[in-house]
Amino acid sequence: MYNNHFYIDSVHNHLHAALFRPVDCQSVQHGSDVCFHDFREHRHFCEERAEEDPEGNPTLLNQMFTEIYIIKGGTSEVNDEHEVRQIETASRTPDRPETTIRHEHIFKTPPGRDEPIRTVMTKGVAGIGKTVLTQKFTLDWAEDKANQDIQFAFPFTFRELNVLKERKYSLVELVDYFFSETKEAGICRFEEFPVVFIFDGLDELDVLLTNLIRGNLLPSARLWITTRPAAANQIPPGCVDMVTEVRGFTDPQKEEYFRKRFRDEEQASRINSYIKTSRSLHIMCHIPVFCWMTATVLEDVLKTREGGELPKTLTEMYIHFLVVQTKVKNIKYDGGAETDPHWSPESRKMIESLGKLAFEQLQKGNLIFYESDLTECGIDITAASVYSGVFTQIFKEERGLYQDKVFSFVHLSVQEFLAALHVHLTFTNSGVNLLSEKQTTSTCFYQCAVDKALQSPNGHLDLFLRFLLGLSLQTNQNLLRGLLTQTGSSSETYQETVDYFKKKISENLSAERSINLFHCLNELNDRSLVEEIQRVPEFRKSLHR
Template sequence: EVNKKHEVRQIETASRKPDRPETTIREEDIFKDLTGRDEQIRTVLTKGVAGIGKTVLTQKYTLDWAEDKANQDIQFIFPFTFRELNVLKDEKFSLVELVHHFFTEAKEAGIWSFEDFQVVFIFDGLDECRLPLDFHKTTILTDPRKSTSVDVLLINLIRGKLLPSAHLWITTRPAAANQIPRNCVCMVTEIRGFTDPQKEEYFRKRFRDEEQASRIISHIKTSRSLHIMCYIPVFCWITATVMEDVLETRERGELPKTLTEMYIYFLVVQVKVKKVKYDGGAETDPHWSPESRKMIESLGKLAFDQLQKGNLIFYESDLTECGIDIRAASVYSGVFTQIFKEERGLYQDKVFCFIHLSVQEFLAALHVHLTFINSGLNLLEEQKSQLFKIFKGKNKPNVFYQSAVDKALQSPNGHLDLFLRFLLGLSLQTNQTLLRGLLTQTGSDSQINPETVGYIKKKLSDNLSAEKSINLFHCLNEMNDCSLVDEIQQSLSSGSLSTDELSPAQWSALVFILLSSEKDLDVFDLHKFSASEEALLRLLPVVKASNKALLNGCFLSKRSYEALSSLLSSQSSSLTELDLSNNNLQDSGVKLLSDALQSPHCTLKTLRSLSGLSSFFSLCCLFCRLSACNHLERSCEALSSVLSSQSSSLRDLDLSDNDLQDSGVKLLSAAVKSPHCTLETLSLSHCLITKEGCTCLASALTSNPSHLRELDLTYNHPGDSGMMLLSAGLKDPHWRLDTLRYGECLVGKEKLEKLSFPYFLFLSC
């Protein structure tokens, strides 16, 4: 699945996820199987947004090994970066020659074979790769001493054709993770950012003055944008840098509350540092000089041009395209060390990058804004005839900002979302005043904001995707306009909200409010708004971010099940429990949800469906009252397929009050036999099961043994012989089943051992 979401969208999604248990892996255990299945983990893919600490993690792993602190069973660790490998794009190496090229010690030691050693290859920064990694057309290579292109080497190493005994650790930003086929990766891990308590801990450690730290923490919490971005350690550092300067120079002055203000202050702080540290100036001297203006203008052009191309790492050729020579770039990185940095590997050319993607996007927006203010040129226009067109007339700023909105909305992957926030934030006169000295003139038209705000609100009525709508609300926030949100918020607070009369823009505002709330989205109950299909489809982003969704009795149609199927298959869904009681699913609904529940991204653990007295409580498929046996059998086949799927995470399954009969139980038993089946509780009350069905269940429980711990067969017709087969299993030490329900009685393993079997049968009747 291609992740087309901008990283800020991913961060915002992660910040909304309800807390739930996750498997934590220490970096020294990255290749160890912690599941108890004793499986070999060859290739690990670690994801994380920019600035989250992927490179630092791999460096710590290598350092701990080098200092004999961990993983001493490994003989060699070879850490590579894709930045280093990019410059070898047109050269040929064998795997051994590539190692010798970067690690001369191995060559000097006369090591020309790695098959007999425990070796770890680290490839850091897949998102920076400029090699053509085509896993479908590359020829197979098995000889580590045969020369070929670097991309062919990497592909065969990752596929396990080359040096299959080696371990590989690849790091990447989420958007590039899909470059590696899923079947080539044994385990995917993710580096998470700061939790809310860790954010507070960071600022309390940075600011020793308790009152000062509390004020900063309290202020950040009042701005949802700032609080979300503090998920990234780098942004916490940026925020702390700005807050420290503002508190020192403005005493009790107002702290920046939008992203645009924060980054303007950050830029000004870095310019002041340059003035004092490198130019010998005083703190009170004007910090903008012709030289510093030229530097920022050049960096802004580089940021914008490369953002358009999707480049975050810049080589000499990239700089040349932007009119910056390598010597000037080195000076910039030496002066603006906290904005732009130069890096050099052991054998690579110089490479440059901004300290974080958001810094590049801010400078790109600043460049576009400066160009327009100073010359009237709109750099966002695609046609060359328009590129150099100077807007004339009263509304030229509005045309400019509106074209930026349109351009960002057209982006399929949201790569201009944060750029747009910054650009619209820069339209404010107050923010332009903060940049005096850099701006030679400012846009002073008092009608800019109202007309641009109106244009954005009009766009919000166009039934945009949830992600695009949310970004537009953040844009309004950057422009200090919260009218639409305040209007819905007041209705919510007073209890007077009527969803029957909401416009598309107001629906979007409601979604934004619910997703921006500091309260965890533990339970979403559609009945609190409107038990209708329209309300569900409007509020799907909230359902997606919730832990549990109650959609019972909402008269849903196939359209809703298509939307829910897409939601459940999404990588960013947080939903673990879904109640679809008293909805008419039919076969089409069963099929759609079954397909979704087989997705490796599905996190659902419990799915409940009731129709009249029939129920289904699970994570894998759902049943309504299907009276025709052939329909029911097809549903059982679909469910069996889901339960047997490697991606299934079903724990609890309730199929009570469905006429499964022995034929349906036979299909389910086949699924229970699967080593991938994770069922722990199975309820089959009132399902017309006889001895034949019980025999199938007993066989399934014996052959695996399964994970099943509790089985409910109340109000069925197994007969004494059927019950004897299953109850005997309670005494089998290999079975995990420890609770069997039959009739009105509950008999556990401990009690059964103390009772004679005839007495057990008597209790069960």
């Protein structure tokens, strides 16, 4: 549901058709005549596809939108912990009451404040719903539902702006470049109008945006900036009037989402009950994009395996997701049948290439890639559009200015899963451990991965480790039969890995480290150690808060 790519394909390619549709031109004296546009007349342009079902059929934003939990307050300080760890923290009961706010009220002046709200910064981890909130804000405004005092709304993404970072533009030139209708209308200044600029996905700031944020440029304009926690410190706290944080779905909102997605009440009830049985899945479903992935998988499983078992671990869920997307590719694009094998030589090569890209870019800390990165991983640039079109939900392509292409995976967790799959494939096929770049035994392979994850200062390999361990199970490898040419790991290796966990647990790790080891054991389907881990007092306290 809540992925930037499938929620609304491109803010500028679709929304601006509605926002700048000329309806009535009238001369207004402001030192020069300007042509007014009624931005709200053509609101149907805004209602682009919100998400796709497993067959790739679109639904509309207003039909699928589920309110997201947003709180007021917080800090603009940097948080560079792994984002799944932040989700786990946010999913616990807060120590003190939190003040919530709805997306349409973010510029509403709170009681006791004299000055209007000019700049709002909204934080949230990847996939939590920040982009969707900005798009719903714009759609509600275009449909006369909220914020009717705003005359112009200009939504930008930092990804698109960064394509222009080597060029110098004035504010008017920048607006004209993205929204040519303003230039055609002869609008050359915005001081006279109530304007809101939306900047989604803070990455890096240039001089123009810095001056806009500091109020040196167009101080009357309202600004809404969304950012991941790790980038929040780029904006001085004194320049922000209000900080909000998107926490994703509450438990009732999760249930509402699945009820909207699965119109059959009995089916929706079964899925909501199922989510609660797995702590890992329940926590991850705070992330709206993970709810969508889960719904995609479960819809396919329930349809193709009547009464069959539902995935119980994250690794199993992501394997099913990969298989579903491969089936869509085979049926929708290759003209195959539902009963055809999932894995052709072409689809195997595609996943192997994407896995290599995922791992190499994860090691560099990159979530956004360019054509040169794809070339280095053996991905044919001329076929790049097929990669993103076929695997729309796994790998997306955003077209910036000058037809430049920027690539990313649909969510960080998908990148981490494919990276783990690449490391697993490389080891099983050649015996080479990419984490140490040398040949090693199976036991050393998994112990090395555990050590690497524990050494990561901010938990950046936590989820990668869960997936890598999950892929060691024969049951999960069976699900990937056809992609994996070799399967299986010895019971001796399994037991030695479990024993290594016991050893690490006894080393008095932090609560966060212990929690991740607990999740790793869940991925290994080892329930015997749960009680032993829960004897760690600090861990037990954190787990049940």
